[in-house]
Amino acid sequence: MKKKLVSTVLASALLVSTLAGCGFTGGDTGSGTPTTSGDPGTATTTRDTLVYYDSNEIRTLVQWAASDTQSFTILNNTFEGLFRLDANHEPEKALCEDYTVSEDGLTYTFTLREGLEWSNGTPLTANDFVFAWLKQMSADATNGYNFIMTDYIVNGAEYGENKVSAEEVGVKAVDDRTLEVHLKNPTPYFLYLTTLSMYFPLNEAFVTEQGDNYGIKAENMIYCGPYVITSYDPAVGTTLKKNDKYWDAENVAIPNVEVKIIKDASAALNAYQAGTLDKVNLSSSDVAKYKDDPEFHTVTEFRVTYLQYNMEDPALSNANIRKALGYAIDRSILADTILADGSAASEGLVSFGVSGSDEGTFRELNGNISSFDPDLAKEYWEKGVAELGSEPKLSLLIADDSVTKNIATFVQSQFRDNLGIEVAIDSKTSKARNELMDNNNYQFAITAWGADYDDAMTFLDLWIADAKTGKSTPYRGNYANPAYSELILSAKADANAETRLQSMLDAEKLLVEEDAVVSPLYYKGFAYLQSAEVQDLIMHPLGSPVEFKFAHFADSAEG
């Protein structure tokens, strides 16, 4: 009896382990594996594979469901929209050969390149754009990015609510190569939007035929970008191969790209040092060690992290209290000492680099409107406390990721040192944090927003008041100043670049400086090491962050 049991257990264990053996993926990278950067002797000319990684799973490649950077990275390199961001992060013509804009800025007519094909040889037509865009505006889209179309395209929102038919939506295929788009407002940054994955085309016949299987495996998809996917596993990563059918294939230098998944930061660094990765993001604590390394780089994103005050909270409805909190934080320590990864101390809500006018970026034009001034902070605090009648007890709501925790701990220490108050930190899972905020059940919270396109409006229209309630959502602090909404709405409808910009500059000052609805903290940065062999691997500060198309190996000379 006992022997039988033991042998059964062993046999099943063996069976399971043989089965499990099939779980290995990726295969040997062979000559593609990069060599250690400190070992120049190895022949670099044989290199044909770039090895990149992401710190999170690539959960989906279905573009109407994708909402995270990992998915965007893959989609951006295997698909293409009308435009693609170039090395200077400006939109350049991609699938679109030419376009015209009507004088009122409301109608765009795009002409596609000739002879475009999907990776399976199907011709790529204007209808593929119409299909994909309608999908993104419908309830099928689970990525929550519907607004990125419905805010702009005529009847888009109504289509999503099943109120109008597809024919009435402002996107039409005039013929196979001509796409006509009708916008609600003149949108100077519309070309930026077309570089985003939600604006990529999809082949209706193929997607419909695949049904629920679309996007699940590499062979369940067809591609129109610089690369095609040869294998895909959410937890392991993807392998990419150059797309021969791509219109600009001759300018794609690297034949193969692997995107692996490594969740642990120090494991990624180990893998980089072992020579199995071409690029690695550094955590703050490792920056000091590698700062002077020639392989060390930083990039600052168009992404701001800020304190959101709830204007309906008894204590924080007091403007002096909010201002005191804002002035009490020394953001340069936060950026340089705590984060130390290329993040920059914020000077306002709109991050550095976001375009303004010919005279400078938006930030340069509006200056520093959220500075550090401990004396002023103390003064405002005392005034606020006097108005409230007693010192309020404050609690800062945060999501449970380690970077946010570090920021919260820092902010808490600044309040302790500069205002002499002890603020509680309330950490919750991110869903729980969002629900508390949506239910108006918080005092103030750490929140972040990344630009979807290169224009200040991507930040500023978040605080616009709801037409019914007359205030912004609880998540945006119940901000109820009609002057602010007026500025934003007038900017949205304004076809004149100059007055439009002025409205937005004023709006930011009103939001951050006068009403102190938010206190910006920093603009997010990345510090990373990148193998010297890899050149022109472009990292965009917004949208889809990495561009394999322009990358090449140092020694592999191309035409």
Next chain:
Amino acid sequence: MNQEKNMDYQNIPRELFTKVQVDQGERERIGRPSLTAWQDGWIRLKQNKAAVVSLFVIIAIVALAILGPVFSPYNFAQTDYSATYQGPSLAHLFGTDMYGRDQFTRIWYGTRISLLIGFVAACLDLFVGVTYGAVSALLGGKVDAIMQRIIEILVGIPHLIIVILLMMVLPAGVGTIIVALAITGWVNMARLVRARILQLKNQEFVMAAEVLGTSQKNIILRHLIPNTVGIIVINAMFTIPSAIFTEAFLSFIGIGLSEPQASLGVLINNGYSVLQSYPYLLICPAIVIILIMVCFSILGDGLRDALDPRMSK
């Protein structure tokens, strides 16, 4: 053949036998003072040098945990951004962290909380786990079946869901951590004790006790539990560190301590994330926790030797 041998014995001359002294007084003499099992254990524990040393080290750690933060020139929350990531030095015995906070103060402050968590976990194990397991095994039959199914249900429901829901309804703090630990923290102990008592309950000495009319309660307390002490002690040694690390996880998702408070588990987690550049931030708290565990283990083994009735010679 037997007969012959017996004959042999009978032929032994009587002179070779000496009479064992049968003194009335000697017969009633009590060889050892009358002691309860626990007193007996204490005496034997004191003879185990390693255990005694461990006991003193534990007392020292507890004293440091209570007094360390009090006598330190720094406060556990006090930041100094001009002195971040300082290695161990005279000014900061265990160095400073990313906020320039003194690790020495924070580690002893954290030890307090971790010891408390460990103590709570051990109590849960001892009171809930041991009782549950013993009752289940002794009553047997339907009661045992139902009690074991309850354990399966408790283990089967994903812990993280319960923890997130707890987080929504209870305020963050040590109390909530204890509630979270209480749900399943004692299950392994209950199963181990049950298994051991199932093994013991049909053995002769229990039967003998039953025949002699010993009450059910006394059978449990005087016969079954002492024979189970070995497993109980060992399992408690595993429960304590696992509770300390569970606390760190719970604190991370927001159910327990919040900054600037710390526990050893939280310090180790934080230290791990900077391991490559500042290993001392991991090593110092890890040494404290290992020291605590080594001492508890030796003490635990000592206790087991001292309390196990069969070990008394």
Next chain:
Amino acid sequence: MLKYIGKRLVYLVLTLLIIITVTFFLMKKLPGTPFDTERFSMLAPEQQEIMLEKYGLNDPVPVQYIKYLGNLIRGDLGTSFLYTGRPVADVIFSRLGPSMLIGIQAVLLGLAVGLTLGIIAAWKHNSGIDYFTMVIAVLGVSVPNFVVAALLQYYVGLQWGILPVAFWTNWACSVLPSIALSFSATAMFARFIRTEMLDVLEQDYITTARAKGLSQFKVLMVHAVRNSIIPVVTILGPVVVNLLTGSLAVESIYSVPGIGSLFVDCIKNNDYSTIMGITVFYSAFYIFVIMVVDILYSVIDPRIRIQGSKEG
């Protein structure tokens, strides 16, 4: 015996049903929706309604529960939200292989090393190897496995270059994670078997066996181990389940595409169908292993009578 197993299988189904029910209703109380929360709350309420409707999330929870049970009986676990459109069964099974492999290797390694060390330690009580075992056992419990994993990765993987640093391309990749995972199991097995053996070696029947002239080895293996193995078998159940269902930290350090992180991710993202899928799988596995352990008790030690045989 067969009757007993049949009874236990009935219990298994009942217990599973209770777990499914409780988990389903608790899960629905989790904050938020399966959609990307920040973006979702920016949508117009009408559109939110339409999306919830489309996925049947607007129905009253009991209705959703009945529907789920209906599908479950037909063997349909539904599709995942987090991994858009993938059948939950596929998601789970694609992750199960790697976790099982390193889990089984870790258990076998833990048993081999742990039992050997523990038995020798008990036999040579208070010797060098006894102290060595104690040290291993204490380190095994008080050093968290992510630290062990990180150290192994740094030294064995990077500095010495013996085994792959991370990734999941061939069997060699599974060695370090298995060793890292086995550490605490080794400690537990060694501690329990040592303690029990010390107990057993003092008992009369061991003296009898020795007196009969049995070899040391036979005394140890036939009489002592068999009588000391009960606690090891008891903890073997939960240990096996834990190791086979994955470890978040070790998997993330070695980039193992295992099930540990899946469970946490799907709960944090309200991926209802995947949560239920893993719960069903995990609890069925747990209950089954416990059942096997209960049966093993009476095989190993005939003095233990399992309820239902006669006593009941």
